[in-house]
Amino acid sequence: xDEQLPLTGVKIVDLSTYAAVPAAxxxxxxxxxxxxxxxxxxxxxxxxxxEIAQVPCTExxxxxxxxxxxxxRSISLNLRTEKGMEILxxxxxxxxxFMTNYRMTALRAMSLTWKVLHQTYPRLxxxxxxxxxxxxxxxxxxxxxxxxxxxxxxxxxxxGQPGMAPLTPFHAVGDMTTGSIMAGGLCxxxxxxxxxxxxxxxEISLLGTASWLTGFPAVAAQKAYGNVYPRKRNEQPxxxxxxxxxxDGEWLELCIMDYExxxxxxxxxxxxxxxIDDERFNTFAAVQCHAGEFIDLVQRAFLKxxxxxxxxxxxxxxxxxxxxxxxxDITENQQAWANGNLYERHxxxxxxxxxxxxxxxxxxxxxxxxxAPLLGEHSREILREYEYTDEEIEEYIARGIxxxxxxx
Numbered sequence: 526x527d528e529q530l531p532l533t534g535v536k537i538v539d540l541s542t543y544a545a546v547p548a549a550x551x552x553x554x555x556x557x558x559x560x561x562x563x564x565x566x567x568x569x570x571x572x573x574x575x576e577i578a579q580v581p582c583t584e585x586x587x588x589x590x591x592x593x594x595x596x597x598r599s600i601s602l603n604l605r606t607e608k609g610m611e612i613l614x615x616x617x618x619x620x621x622x623f624m625t626n627y628r629m630t631a632l633r634a635m636s637l638t639w640k641v642l643h644q645t646y647p648r649l650x651x652x653x654x655x656x657x658x659x660x661x662x663x664x665x666x667x668x669x670x671x672x673x674x675x676x677x678x679x680x681x682x683x684x685g686q687p688g689m690a691p692l693t694p695f696h697a698v699g700d701m702t703t704g705s706i707m708a709g710g711l712c713x714x715x716x717x718x719x720x721x722x723x724x725x726x727x728e729i730s731l732l733g734t735a736s737w738l739t740g741f742p743a744v745a746a747q748k749a750y751g752n753v754y755p756r757k758r759n760e761q762p763x764x765x766x767x768x769x770x771x772x773d774g775e776w777l778e779l780c781i782m783d784y785e786x787x788x789x790x791x792x793x794x795x796x797x798x799x800x801i802d803d804e805r806f807n808t809f810a811a812v813q814c815h816a817g818e819f820i821d822l823v824q825r826a827f828l829k830x831x832x833x834x835x836x837x838x839x840x841x842x843x844x845x846x847x848x849x850x851x852x853x854d855i856t857e858n859q860q861a862w863a864n865g866n867l868y869e870r871h872x873x874x875x876x877x878x879x880x881x882x883x884x885x886x887x888x889x890x891x892x893x894x895x896x897a898p899l900l901g902e903h904s905r906e907i908l909r910e911y912e913y914t915d916e917e918i919e920e921y922i923a924r925g926i927x928x929x930x931x932x933x
Contacts, residue, residue, distance in 0.1 A: 529889040530557025535715065537561065537622040538613075539597065540637075542569045544697040545670070545731070546626040546654050547593035548704030553622075553711065554596035555883045555892050561616060561907060562597045565604070566928045568900040569594075577696065584899055585874040592880055593704075594897035600908070601901030601928035604635065608926045615911050617646055621718065622711055624652035628667065629659060639726045649724040650714040654707055658730040668731050674699025678735035683742065683754035695852075703734040759817040763809075765791065768849050769824055771832040776849035777839075784809040790842040795826035855881075868894055901928040 527533055535558040539550040547562075547569070554560040562569075574589045575582025582589065600616075602609040617623055623642065625632065632638050632653075639651040653659070656668015666673075671694065675681040681691040707729045714725040736743070745752045761767050765781035781787045785808060792801045800806055800822070805815040812819050827835065832848060839846045856879035861867050865886060871877045882894065904927050908918050921927040 527557055527892060530892060531887060533557035535559065535622065536620045537624065538563060538616050538620045540623070540625040540627065542626060543571050543669070544593055544700035545704040546624055546707065547571065548701050549707040549711065550597065550624060551593050551595060552705060552708040552883045552885070556885070557892065560597040562594065562599045562898065563613060563616070564599055564601045564900055566601055568601070572900065586872040586876055587897070588870065588878045588880055591870055591894070591897040595894040596892055597898055598903035598907060599898035599901055600904045603926050606926050608921060610635070612908070612927070617642065617649060620649060621715065622650040622652060624711065626654045628665065630665060643724060643726070647724060648718060648722055650711060650718060650727060651724065652707060652711050652727040654703060655728070655730045657732045659728055670697060670699030670703070670731055673731035674703070674735045677732055678739050679742070679754070680735065680739060685755050687755050687757060699731055699735065702738065703729060703731050706734055759820045761816070762813065764812060764816045764820045764823065767820070769827040771827050771835060772829060773831040775832040777832055777835060777846050778849050780845040784812070787842070787844055791844060794838050794842055795823060797822060797826055865891065870894070899930045901930040904929045
């Protein structure tokens with residue numbers, strides 16, 4: 526199957542930590558690439574993220590580690606040694622892509638910048654992810670997604686309600702988004718590489734991704750247009766693109782983009798036929814001036830039935846809506862299962878968990894998600910592929926240049 530996947534034959538060196546670049550590398554691995562994850566002897570800090578997420582993070586069960594690192598192999602090198610750097614360069618010499626989120630100060634110290642590597646390996650693609658971008662006064666600032674993506678962009682504050690504390694988002698949503706876009710950029714560079722034989726520099730930042738994703742609210746909120754956020758629920762620009770509570774305390778989200786087309790049908794469904802010709806509400810321009818009144822009427826109507834009773838009638842009228850769910854609902858979503866968005870991971874300790882697959886599929890069946898590698902699990906295997914002898918490998922392990930999981 527793998528030979529039919531689009532990135533079969535592509536070699537990637539993944540020198541990264543935490544979530545964003547590992548997510549990009551996982552996507553490329555699922556698309557057929559041979560991804561070698563290079564780790565320090567301590568290992569990627571994300572191996573221990575389960576302590577924060579309050580799920581297991583042992584060698585026998587580490588679901589958060591699996592999400593971003595399945596379908597990779599791990600080699601553990603001491604890059605503070607000359608021989609460790611020599612091994613890394615042996616990997617880079619025939620790699621197609623080098624991807625990292627190390628800070629530029631560290632990359633300069635290790636001579637792993639775009640300028641240096643491009644001179645040495647002209648066809649190598651250099652992919653770098655940072656918190657705030659590699660130019661400007663904050664270029665050297667460290668950044669995690671909670672700070673550089675959520676907080677700086679306004680997502681954390683302006684998606685809430687006025688007077689309330691900022692949202693407290695779960696970690697890594699911005700990382701996963703930025704990594705997904707990075708994967709696309711690296712594929713564009715691979716296309717150029719195939720055409721010209723030359724590598725390229727691919728850069729992305731958490732702040733840059735947030736700036737792109739918040740493009741519409743950022744446009745609306747700029748001084749030229751004078752819109753102020755956050756806004757109360759009854760001050761939203763469209764009263765039919767907000768959530769409504771139902772009789773059982775559950776919520777559904779209406780999403781009517783063509784207001785005047787669906788307005789009569791919505792009124793009929795809600796038993797508000799007397800409003801169909803009401804000039805306060807029957808055009809979008811009018812309802813924006815009376816949004817609070819309209820929202821109150823619609824809310825009272827939705828409170829007359831349970832959420833499950835509203836779904837069929839909204840669907841019959843071709844009105845777009847969805848249930849406002851919880852994180853716990855995702856792993857039980859039958860539509861997601863039907864489309865291969867989820868899979869069951871069976872751990873060595875006999876337990877199992879439902880994990881997400883990367884979202885893109887091709888004509889060929891996807892590469893099944895292998896267990897994410899243990900630290901240094903493939904060190905010997907990879908070194909042998911690069912023609913190191915068993916004697917050399919044993920020497921490097923003994924000298925603290927290479928970490929072999931089997932010997933720890």
